[in-house]
Amino acid sequence: MSRIVLFENINPSAQEVFAAAGYTDIQTYPAALTGQSLFDAVKGASIIGIRSRTQFDASVLAQSDCLRVLGCFCIGTNQVDLDALSLAGVPVFNAPFSNTRSVAELVLAEAILLLRRIPEKNARVHEGYWDKSAEGAYEARGKTLGIIGYGNIGSQVGTLAELLGMRVLFHDVESKLPLSNAQVCPDLQRMLAEADVVTLHVPGGTATDNIINAAALAAMKKGAILINASRGSVVDIDALHAALASGHLAGAALDVFPVEPKGVNEPLQSPLRGLSNVILTPHIGGSTQESQANIGREVAEKLVSFAKYGATKGAVNFPEISYAASSTQVRLLHVHKNMPGAVSALNKRLADLGLNIVSQQLQTQGELGYVLIDIDRLPDEATLESIRSDPATIRCDLL
Structure with a gap:
């Protein structure tokens, strides 16, 4: 039976999914581990689950002697060396959709609060002032x-915003079908000039680094509000501070930052701290009980589907093969180099070893090929080693 190790206080909904599937050997850790402690924890685990703080690089992979599949119980996978795991034949799954609603609700709540100047009014009351002025509200x-980035979260923000009576424009580098009455805006500068509230929902990476810089902020409508709940690298914080200090922007809300504290007692280092028209939250856009439960279920179900059937639908680094019930009692999971003749050589080797192929599913992605093969009988270890010895084979496991 597979041994499962889960880090960073993953929601109990994940364990419920594993238990329902018959997995009982589950080790949990309340936080991320590093160094030798992490190395020791991953030994012997065939299924590993992490969140955003566990850095799973090649050095950790080298210590993961039994690893078959890795689950990221979060949206991002920046903490994982995806190339190293791909070359080791280990698929990685995440939860790209489960916290969509939570992030969208936070963004809209922040927009309303900033439009009404609530952060400033709240602070004034705590300080002993009773300022009932409607100025600037x-x-x-x-x-x-x-909306910059009209993916799963951006599009839901737009749909909810329309229910409040807002006009919705969006800009995306990819062609996206508008939902409800949203309007696509190919010209980012025009959208920045028209929007009262600008919200970011883009991925990280060099293509989006500091896309909101001094020039973009200057192009924004005077008195507008900026919200970033996507990636910390997409906003030039010093330029934003200058735009707020000058009065060009009326307010901002940030849930993500270029450099974030590593623990609860470490303060955020940012020039935005202390500004009464800025909402700063500790990367909690998706941190609701509902979203964490959804994430636990979504990722655990993907891990179980792979462990039991070899399905890789939704993997971020692997050829995708959807679930299919085995047509026999024996299924081989074969990961190989995506090169001419690799599968035909594998099939010939199976035939030479006296194994009959009952059904086969193949998919490739980049340098990898992945094939599920249902065969008519259980091969012995010598037969498996013969298959694994082929130069094109990266990994061959038996279900």
Whole structure:
């Protein structure tokens, strides 16, 4: 039976999925581990689950002597060396959709609070002032929301914003079908100039580094609000501070930062701290009980589907093969170099070893090929080693 190790206090919903599938050997850790402690913890585990703080690089992989599959119980996979795991024949799964609603609700809540100047009003009351002025306070209804990145989260933000009576524009580098009454805006500069609230929902990486820089901030409508709940690297923080200090922007809300504290007692280092028109939250956009439970279930179900059937639908680094029930009692999972003749050589080797192929599913991606093979009888270890010895074979496991 597979041994499962879960780090960083993954929601109990994941264990419920594993238990329902018959997996009982589950070791949990309340936080991320590093160094030798992490090396010791991963030994003997065939299924490993992490969140965003566990750095799973080649050195950790080298110590993961039984690893078959890795689950990231979060959206991002920046903490994982995907190339190293691919070359080791280990698929990686994440949860790209499960916290969509939570992030969307936070973004809209922050937009309303900043439009009404609530952070500033709240602070003034705590300080002993009773400022009832309506100056600078606005309704969301009738305002224009500009969304940069119209994916799963961005599109849901737009749909919910329309229910508040907002006009929705969006800009995306890929062609996206508008939902409800949202309007595509190919010209980012025009959208920035029209939007009362701009919200970012883009991936990290060099293509999006500091896309909101001094020039983009200058192009924004005077008195507008900026919200970033995507990646910390997409906003130039010093330029944002300058835009807020000058009064060009009326407010901002950030849930992500270029450099984030590593623990609860470590303060955020940012020039935005202390500004009354800025909401700063500790990367909690997806941190609701509902989203964490959804993430636990979604990733655990993907891990179980791979462990039991070899399905890789939704893997971020691997050829995708959907679930299919085995047509026999024996299934081989074969990962190989994506090169001419690799599969035909494998099939010939199986035939030479006296194994009959009952059914076969093949998919490739980049340098990898992945094939599920249902065969008519259980091969012995010598037969498996013969298959693994082929130069094109990266990994061959038996279900």
